[in-house]
Amino acid sequence: MALWDPRIEEMPQEDLRKMQYKLLKSLAYRLYSFSPFYHDRMKEQNVHPDDIRELADVKKLPFMFKRDLRDNYPDRIFTATQDELVRYHVSSGTTGKPTVVGYTQKDLDLWTTSLARGLTSIGLGRGDVIQVSYGYGLFTGGLGMHYGAERIGATVLPTSVGNTERQIELMQDLGATAIACTPSYLLHMGEVAEKMGMSIRKDTRLRTGILGAEPWTEKMRVRIEDWLGIKAYDIYGTSELSGPMFTECSEQNGFHVWSDLALVEIIDPKTEEPLEPGESGEVTITILQKEALPMIRYRIGDIAAMDDAVCACGRTNPRIHRIQGRVDDMLIIRGINVFPSQVEHALMAIPEVGQHFQIVVERKGALDDMLVRVELKKESFSDKITDLMKIRQNVEHRLRNSLNVNADVELVEPGSLPRFEGKSKKVIDKRSL
Numbered sequence: 001m002a003l004w005d006p007r008i009e010e011m012p013q014e015d016l017r018k019m020q021y022k023l024l025k026s027l028a029y030r031l032y033s034f035s036p037f038y039h040d041r042m043k044e045q046n047v048h049p050d051d052i053r054e055l056a057d058v059k060k061l062p063f064m065f066k067r068d069l070r071d072n073y074p075d076r077i078f079t080a081t082q083d084e085l086v087r088y089h090v091s092s093g094t095t096g097k098p099t100v101v102g103y104t105q106k107d108l109d110l111w112t113t114s115l116a117r118g119l120t121s122i123g124l125g126r127g128d129v130i131q132v133s134y135g136y137g138l139f140t141g142g143l144g145m146h147y148g149a150e151r152i153g154a155t156v157l158p159t160s161v162g163n164t165e166r167q168i169e170l171m172q173d174l175g176a177t178a179i180a181c182t183p184s185y186l187l188h189m190g191e192v193a194e195k196m197g198m199s200i201r202k203d204t205r206l207r208t209g210i211l212g213a214e215p216w217t218e219k220m221r222v223r224i225e226d227w228l229g230i231k232a233y234d235i236y237g238t239s240e241l242s243g244p245m246f247t248e249c250s251e252q253n254g255f256h257v258w259s260d261l262a263l264v265e266i267i268d269p270k271t272e273e274p275l276e277p278g279e280s281g282e283v284t285i286t287i288l289q290k291e292a293l294p295m296i297r298y299r300i301g302d303i304a305a306m307d308d309a310v311c312a313c314g315r316t317n318p319r320i321h322r323i324q325g326r327v328d329d330m331l332i333i334r335g336i337n338v339f340p341s342q343v344e345h346a347l348m349a350i351p352e353v354g355q356h357f358q359i360v361v362e363r364k365g366a367l368d369d370m371l372v373r374v375e376l377k378k379e380s381f382s383d384k385i386t387d388l389m390k391i392r393q394n395v396e397h398r399l400r401n402s403l404n405v406n407a408d409v410e411l412v413e414p415g416s417l418p419r420f421e422g423k424s425k426k427v428i429d430k431r432s433l
C-alpha cells in the first residue's frame with residue numbers, strides 16, 4: 001500500500017505526540033502574542049502559554065465556536081494581512097451571517113497535502129481520472145478536492161454540480177475511475193443513469209467514491225457499493241478547518257487525522273470534559289499550523305468517537321469514526337434523543353425500503369409527533385393495501401425498537417421525495433417554524 005508521506009503517516013505514536021506538543025505550544029505563544037482575539041480569550045480563561053506543559057494541557061485552552069467567526073465577520077480573527085492571503089472561501093450560514101475563511105499559500109499547501117495523503121491511502125494516484133462533482137466556488141468541496149487530486153498526479157474532471165446527464169456521459173466517455181460528491185448525489189446519478197438506459201456498474205470505469213459533505217451510514221455504504229459496483233469512502237472536514245480534509249483509508253474504518261496538522265479531542269458536549277477513545281462525544285479540533293485563520297479547540301458540533309490504536313493499514317495517526325450526528329441536529333422527541341442517522345440506519349436494514357426518507361416533527365397538543373416518510377423500492381411498491389400495511393407495520397416496529405420512541409410511517413412511491421444535489425435536508429422540524 002502506497003504512502004504519500006511515510007515519515008508522518010508511520011511515525012511512532014510517542015513521537016507524534018511530542019511533535020503535537022511542540023506545535024501546540026508554539027501556536028499558543030503565537031496567538032497570545034499576535035492575536036487580540038485569542039489573547040483576550042486566554043486572559044478570560046486565566047491561561048498563559050507557559051501553562052501548556054504537556055499535550056493534555058490543551059484542555060486548559062479556551063474553546064472556539066462557529067458563532068465566534070460570525071461575530072467577527074468578515075475577517076477580524078484573521079492573523080494574516082490581506083496581502084498575505086491567496087484565497088477566500090465563504091460558507092453560507094443557515095442562520096445569520098456567513099463565515100469567511102482566508103488562506104495563505106502555506107494554508108493551501110497543508111490542506112492539499114492532507115488530501116494527497118488521504119487519496120493515496122485509498123489507492124488513487126497517477127492514471128486515475130477523478131471526477132469532482134462537488135460545487136466549485138465559495139464552497140470548499142470542489143476546489144479542495146481538485147487540488148488534492150492534481151497533487152497526487154491524477155487527472156481531474158471538474159464537473160462541479162448539476163447537469164447530471166452530461167456528468168454521466170463525461171464519466172463514461174473520459175473513463176472516470178473515481179468520483180467525489182455527496183452520497184445523495186451519487187445515488188441520484190445512479191438513478192438518472194438507469195433512466196438513460198445505462199448502468200454505472202457495467203458501463204463505466206468508476207470504482208471509487210469519495211463521499212462527504214453530509215452524514216451517511218454503513219448500511220448506505222453497502223447499498224452504494226453493491227448497486228454501483230464501487231468502493232465508497234467517507235471524507236470529513238468543514239470550511240473552518242480548511243475544507244474536506246480527512247478521508248478514510250483502505251480499511252474503511254474511520255478518518256485518519258494527520259497529527260502534524262490537527263489535534264483531535266472528543267469531549268462531552270455538556271460537561272466539556274475530555275472523553276476516552278471509543279466514547280462518543282463532540283469532535284473538537286485544533287488546527288496546528290494554520291496561518292490565516294487559526295483554530296484552537298474548535299467545537300465542530302459533530303458527534304463521533306475516536307480510535308487511537310494503530311490502524312490495520314499501518315498508519316499510526318489516530319482516526320475519527322463515522323459521524324453519528326450533530327449536537328444541534330439531535331432531535332428531542334418526547335424527551336428522547338433521536339439522530340436522523342439512527343432513523344437511516346434502521347430503515348436501510350429493511351429490504352423493501354429505498355434510499356430516500358424524510359422526517360417531519362410536529363407538536364400536536366402537548367406532545368411531539370414524529371412522521372417518517374419512506375420511499376419504497378420500485379419492486380416493493382404494490383397496489384395491494386394489505387401488502388403495504390404489512391411493510392408499514394414492520395417499518396414502525398423497527399423504528400420503535402431502535403429509537404425507543406413511536407413514529408408514524410407513511411410509505412410513498414419511489415421517486416416522490418425531493419432530491420438534493422448538495423446537502424440533503426432530511427428533517428423538517430415544524431416545532432421551530
Ligand SMILES: [Zn+2]
Pocket residue numbers: 249250251256311312313314315
Ligand atoms: Zn488506516
